[in-house]
Amino acid sequence: MALTGHLVFSTLHTNDAAxxxxxxxDMGIEPFLVASSVECFIAQRxxxxxxxDCKVQIDPDKRMLAEFGIKDGLKxxxxxxxxxxxxxxxxxxxxxTAIYEFLVMNDEIRESVLKRHSSDQIKSKALVFGMHTLRxxxxxxxxxxxxxxxxxxxxxxxD
Numbered sequence: 570m571a572l573t574g575h576l577v578f579s580t581l582h583t584n585d586a587a588x589x590x591x592x593x594x595d596m597g598i599e600p601f602l603v604a605s606s607v608e609c610f611i612a613q614r615x616x617x618x619x620x621x622d623c624k625v626q627i628d629p630d631k632r633m634l635a636e637f638g639i640k641d642g643l644k645x646x647x648x649x650x651x652x653x654x655x656x657x658x659x660x661x662x663x664x665x666t667a668i669y670e671f672l673v674m675n676d677e678i679r680e681s682v683l684k685r686h687s688s689d690q691i692k693s694k695a696l697v698f699g700m701h702t703l704r705x706x707x708x709x710x711x712x713x714x715x716x717x718x719x720x721x722x723x724x725x726x727x728d
Contacts, residue, residue: 585612587692589610589672590610600684611672612672614703615724617716619650619662620654621663622654625651626648633719637708647714666716669703669706673695678691702725704722
């Protein structure tokens with residue numbers, strides 16, 4: 570909410586939701602204004618959807634799973650990819666969807682903003698309060714067979 574009570578949506582170019590806070594501060598907006606007027610930061614990335622016509626289950630390699638913090642292999646999860654077919658022009662993908670990261674402001678995060686903590690510190694605090702990262706949301710979509718692990722890694726690589 571803006572200080573006037575109006576709901577305002579805006580776009581910032583950052584790597585993640587927490588980066589939106591530091592970007593506003595870098596632009597010269599006072600920390601007390603960010604802390605008192607912002608309700609939420611959302612980051613999103615588009616990922617390609619696995620083609621439904623050539624989707625097959627795979628066993629991802631250990632290095633791929635390690636990217637998602639999985640060391641002991643898959644439990645009950647099923648991971649898919651597209652083989653490539655005429656329907657998807659042999660890409661294995663057809664269409665796009667988004668993965669999201671929501672950083673909802675609370676008193677502790679507002680305090681971090683006022684203290685001008687780094688985006689990494691703010692992100693760590695938000696994770697404690699239940700925020701799911703882009704990669705976490707991508708993992709969930711990969712487990713549902715919507716996209717591939719490679720696609721999630723491609724769009725969430727840290728700069």
